[in-house]
Amino acid sequence: MADTVTSSGTTPLLTSLDPLLRAWLPRQRWFAGKGRPVTGFTPVSVTELLPPDGRLGLYHLLLRVHQPDAPGAPPHPGDSYQLLIGVREALPPRLAPALIGHVTQGPLAGRTVYEALYDPRPAEVLLEALRTRARIGALRFERESGQEIRAGLVARLMTAEQSNSSVVYGDTFILKLLRRVVPGVNPDLEIPLALAREGCPRVPAPTAWLHADVDAQSYVLAVLQPFVSGAADGWELALRELAKGEDFAAESRALGRATAEVHTALARALPTVSLGHAQLELLVGGMTERLAAAAQAVPALRPYEDGLRSAYTALADLAAEGQTWTAQRVHGDLHLGQCLRSPSGDWSLIDFEGEPARPLAERRMPQPPVRDIAGMLRSFDYAAHSVTPPAPDWAHACRAAYCSGYAEVAGRDPRTDPVLLRAYETDKAVYEVVYEARHRPDWLPVPLNAVRRLALPDQEARP
């Protein structure tokens, strides 16, 4: 049964899936529209990967999900999500967590549908398609020239809490399937590919990727990279060292060097621009608006609002005096959890998607590299304040070592630009206050502690 999008904008397959997906989608961690009901779907593309008349059927879906607009938000046509739907007569017990439901209507009536990424065989179909550079319907499976993929690697879904979904093949590759997708160039492929082609070893180089081409628009749907086997992320390592009372300065210095290697390669590979007075006004305007919105949303921030705003006015004053800064492509959401250390001690940076809530065009804009540095400095502070008793001296040593490591490679110490650094650190801490208030209220004291420090004008002198 080859399924096609009909003139009414639906498909026979969707008739079967619609009621089940309305209930299942909002329960998924990666579903961004939580709290608003799902009222319907428009298929963007529907691709049959295995026919449903065999033991196992498999569909790839890109669906636009209709929901009422959030109160006060501008009208929105609905987010698009990538789904891989398996079809079986019945699910074996090992696939019970993957159940979407039992179909009662449409062409799949009587069958069971499930989240196919839990099942090795469908996940292996994706790898095989990448290996052979398949073209199936709207799907275009690409492989970097000169990169080989061995046939027959066994798949397993990663169970970590993620914004997307990742499948590991053998211990060789990891495929990240993006869940909420927008048309256009995705930095999670664009940046690692540019870095790899520039010869920068600080990112796992994309081996293959998946596009969908629909109505003259292209969506990046998935990226395959080498799997760093036995890796630990910077957050776990930092907490481990803190628990042992050990310092983390040597690793922090290595992380500073790795960040600078990535930044210098990106400045070579992709355009850089100079930020003058007009651009700085826009940038400072954005920071100021985010602060005002955050103070509205989180009352605990209000006593510090004026002090925090002074970080932004100080930056605007420097720009008004004629100072300029260079902007370039950066990571955009760098923190300790985005840094992987291999068993041999090498650091890689991952997840270049940027802050997923921001529009793609904004995420792809050149920015001062200090933005990433500020993200890492905040992360050391987070680790030190997530333990009892807090360890501010530990954080101070990490922050200093990180900046020194950065300077060794970049030839420029971020501490020599304290006004810019304070403005970016403030912007990040304000973001974190909102993030924690929404997602992890118990953690709110961690960024609020930084807010108290950043609101003091003498903070400029501190790393």
Ligand SMILES: Nc1ncnc2c1ncn2[C@@H]1O[C@H](COP(=O)(O)OP(=O)(O)O)[C@@H](O)[C@H]1O
């Ligand atoms: N190349 C890799 N090698 C080993 N593990 C990886 C690799 N890339 C990602 N991971 C693991 O997968 C997790 C999720 O990856 P990430 O790109 O951050 O996805 P998401 O955007 O869904 O959060 C990471 O925290 C890391 O543990």
Ligand SMILES: O=P(O)(O)O[C@H]1O[C@H](CO)[C@@H](O[C@H]2O[C@H](CO)[C@@H](O)[C@H](O)[C@H]2O)[C@H](O)[C@H]1O
């Ligand atoms: O899931 P993402 O990587 O996109 O990031 C979001 O969640 C992070 C928490 O998981 C959050 O990071 C904050 O907490 C971290 C410790 O859990 C800390 O290392 C970071 O410095 C701190 O910002 C991040 O802000 C949020 O966007």
